[in-house]
Amino acid sequence: MKTRDYLRTRFxxxxxxxxxxxxxxxxxLLRAVDHLGLPKEDIVMVTGIGCSAxxxxxxxxxxxxxxxxxxxxxxxxxxxxxxxLQLLVPMGDGDALAIGGNHxxxxxxxxxxxxxxxxxxxxxxxxxxxxxxxxxxxTAATTAPWRSIDPAFDAMELARSAGASFAARxxxxxxxxxxxxxxxxxxxxxxxxxxxxxxxxxxxxRKNQAGDAPKMLEAFRDGTAKLGSxxxxxxxxxxxxxxxxxxxxxxxxxxxxxxxxxxxAESSPERRYGKEVPRC
Amino acid sequence: xSRVRFVQxxxxxxxxxxxxxxxxxxxxxxxPSSEIAEMLSGELPPRGHTFLQMEDEIASLxxxxxxxxxxxxxxxxxxxxxxxxxxxxxxYAVMAEIPLVIVNVMRGGPSTGLxxxxxQGDVNQARWGIHGDHAVIALTAGSHQALFESTVxxxxxxxxxxxxxxxxxxxxxxxxxxxxxxxxxxxxxxxDRLRTSVPRDVDYRPYLPREDxxxxxxxxxxxxxxxxxxxxxxxxxxxxxxxxxxxxxxxxLVDKIEGKEDELTFTREYxxxxxxxxxxxxxxxxxxxxxxxxxxxxxxxxxxxxELETLWPFPARKVRDAxxxxxxxxxxxxxxxxxxxxxxxxxxxxxxxxxSNRIDGRLITPADIRKVLRIISGVGxxx
Numbered sequence: 067m068k069t070r071d072y073l074r075t076r077f078x079x080x081x082x083x084x085x086x087x088x089x090x091x092x093x094x095l096l097r098a099v100d101h102l103g104l105p106k107e108d109i110v111m112v113t114g115i116g117c118s119a120x121x122x123x124x125x126x127x128x129x130x131x132x133x134x135x136x137x138x139x140x141x142x143x144x145x146x147x148x149x150x151l152q153l154l155v156p157m158g159d160g161d162a163l164a165i166g167g168n169h170x171x172x173x174x175x176x177x178x179x180x181x182x183x184x185x186x187x188x189x190x191x192x193x194x195x196x197x198x199x200x201x202x203x204x205t206a207a208t209t210a211p212w213r214s215i216d217p218a219f220d221a222m223e224l225a226r227s228a229g230a231s232f233a234a235r236x237x238x239x240x241x242x243x244x245x246x247x248x249x250x251x252x253x254x255x256x257x258x259x260x261x262x263x264x265x266x267x268x269x270x271x272r273k274n275q276a277g278d279a280p281k282m283l284e285a286f287r288d289g290t291a292k293l294g295s296x297x298x299x300x301x302x303x304x305x306x307x308x309x310x311x312x313x314x315x316x317x318x319x320x321x322x323x324x325x326x327x328x329x330x331a332e333s334s335p336e337r338r339y340g341k342e343v344p345r346c
Numbered sequence: 347x348s349r350v351r352f353v354q355x356x357x358x359x360x361x362x363x364x365x366x367x368x369x370x371x372x373x374x375x376x377x378p379s380s381e382i383a384e385m386l387s388g389e390l391p392p393r394g395h396t397f398l399q400m401e402d403e404i405a406s407l408x409x410x411x412x413x414x415x416x417x418x419x420x421x422x423x424x425x426x427x428x429x430x431x432x433x434x435x436x437x438y439a440v441m442a443e444i445p446l447v448i449v450n451v452m453r454g455g456p457s458t459g460l461x462x463x464x465x466q467g468d469v470n471q472a473r474w475g476i477h478g479d480h481a482v483i484a485l486t487a488g489s490h491q492a493l494f495e496s497t498v499x500x501x502x503x504x505x506x507x508x509x510x511x512x513x514x515x516x517x518x519x520x521x522x523x524x525x526x527x528x529x530x531x532x533x534x535x536x537x538d539r540l541r542t543s544v545p546r547d548v549d550y551r552p553y554l555p556r557e558d559x560x561x562x563x564x565x566x567x568x569x570x571x572x573x574x575x576x577x578x579x580x581x582x583x584x585x586x587x588x589x590x591x592x593x594x595x596x597x598x599l600v601d602k603i604e605g606k607e608d609e610l611t612f613t614r615e616y617x618x619x620x621x622x623x624x625x626x627x628x629x630x631x632x633x634x635x636x637x638x639x640x641x642x643x644x645x646x647x648x649x650x651x652x653e654l655e656t657l658w659p660f661p662a663r664k665v666r667d668a669x670x671x672x673x674x675x676x677x678x679x680x681x682x683x684x685x686x687x688x689x690x691x692x693x694x695x696x697x698x699x700x701x702s703n704r705i706d707g708r709l710i711t712p713a714d715i716r717k718v719l720r721i722i723s724g725v726g727x728x729x
Contacts, residue, residue, distance in 0.1 A: 127571060
């Protein structure tokens with residue numbers, strides 16, 4: 067299918083700014099879905115709040131636009147009820163790791179089968195350019211006029227320690243690589259995290275003299291390097307890209323199904339609650 | 347043969363939920379409601395149904411919304427602090443019209459308050475805990491049998507009106523043990539949500555109400571692909587700021603509940619026919635009020651009790667009629683007068699309505715109520 071066939075074009079124009087990286091992410095995601103041949107009716111997209119979250123409105127899947135930071139919790143309810151569905155959860159960096167940090171680490175810990183996509187533009191865009199927990203020290207933002215003193219999370223390290231069984235990072239410059247990573251993440255059985263550097267020329271770019279969208283894309287090209295590459299070895303300042311974690315681990319829904327079987331075999335009405343007493 | 351059991355209130359509630367067909371639970375441990383989650387962790391998995399212990403109450407209600415939307419009868423259970431955390435997702439459920447049940451076992455507040463003591467302080471929180479204009483349904487119960495029935499009713503109303511229903515009962519009911527007679531299957535009718543008859547591949551409008559205000563649902567992830575949002579939305583579920591859409595949706599959300607007072611308000615009456623003094627109460631306080639009525643009747647005093655089993659929408663008409671027939675009215679509750687204020691709003695002669703309350707974490711007693719009655723009648727309290 068064409069990318070367009072996955073879109074609800076009657077709800078366009080979208081609200082992303084000119085030069086925003088989120089459209090590139092959407093494009094790569096739809097190409098990945100198409101590559102996997104997933105029918106639209108098998109895909110659920112759950113989003114939180116923010117620029118990233120508006121993606122749910124634009125795609126012709128089962129879509130749910132929820133609360134700031136809570137998308138993974140809603141998605142957990144859906145997945146546990148309908149395990150056969152493919153869950154995609156795109157989030158912003160603040161959405162996923164500030165207000166949604168708790169839900170993120172616990173979804174990763176359970177290793178529930180869904181793909182969490184962190185569209186990391188290092189800023190709160192929709193609310194007007196405030197710093198996020200991924201902005202990092204020295205970032206200028208509308209709530210950091212003297213530049214931020216807050217250290218940043220490393221989403222990959224966080225995903226690893228929380229128990230995610232797949233984690234990868236790419237950027238909106240590396241679109242072919244991004245598509246491959248998204249395919250691998252969706253094919254993975256378990257909790258998969260894909261962090262994508264996405265440019266926000268409107269707020270991050272402007273506040274930090276990072277230039278326009280092409281300039282910011284060039285910075286993704288020049289500031290990152292593939293895991294295991296010579297470039298990364300030579301220059302540890304570069305940010306690594308690629309698949310950080312890809313391991314087999316018990317998936318939560320599958321474990322729950324096993325638990326139900328065991329419970330059904332071992333439980334009898336006599337063991338259930340509320341002892342029957344003779345009628346008086 | 348009926349099944350008779352001797353159980354805690356929390357168990358009665360759980361048995362009611364299972365009777366109602368609840369098949370999806372997500373929760374987080376909190377006193378004094380934890381027994382519900384404990385029971386369900388043993389009851390749901392053998393049936394192949396979903397039990398989730400989430401990372402907090404916020405996630406619990408979010409997961410319940412997800413479960414309900416996919417077609418399950420879903421609930422969570424909590425107490426004051428957890429209910430505070432749930433307000434954000436409760437607002438979402440109101441806006442997106444998700445049927446579900448939230449059990450809030452009331453303990454003393456504010457904050458951590460009195461985790462193991464009785465209170466009825468969350469009545470107004472149930473009504474106004476979330477931001478923005480809206481309407482909610484909140485039920486309560488004063489005995490285990492009534493709690494079983496209120497629980498089934500909570501699911502029936504949630505499914506009928508496509509809305510969250512809050513079941514408020516107090517710690518005393520939760521932890522006291524009492525006899526419950528479980529009705530036979532079919533004895534209490536069960537309601538399932540309306541499901542759309544629109545076939546697959548035909549334009550389904552999830553938020554287009556029928557003439558009677560009801561919205562047929564399509565199980566999320568099933569035949570129809572649609573959008574759900576907490577923003578003001580049009581009939582397709584797409585965000586809109588059109589003033590007509592905004593006004594239309596808000597009035598729909600309020601009217602579908604506020605306009606159905608007769609269908610939604612449940613009360614019990616004891617000795618009210620010729621009562622000169624009327625007590626109005628609910629939950630465990632109503633048990634003491636009932637005892638006060640029986641004691642008074644033995645002494646030839648014409649007293650009656652109107653027990654509320656719906657708190658929201660407030661049964662204003664029933665209260666107004668009952669109060670009009672009496673000389674004096676005393677509202678009996680364990681808070682600073684949350685239902686008392688509603689009674690004042692409902693009646694014409696406010697000067698004949700009084701409050702008998704306790705706010706110290708102890709059950710209000712018939713003697714407490716008698717003291718207030720003595721003051722009203724001009725006899726005074728000697729000690």
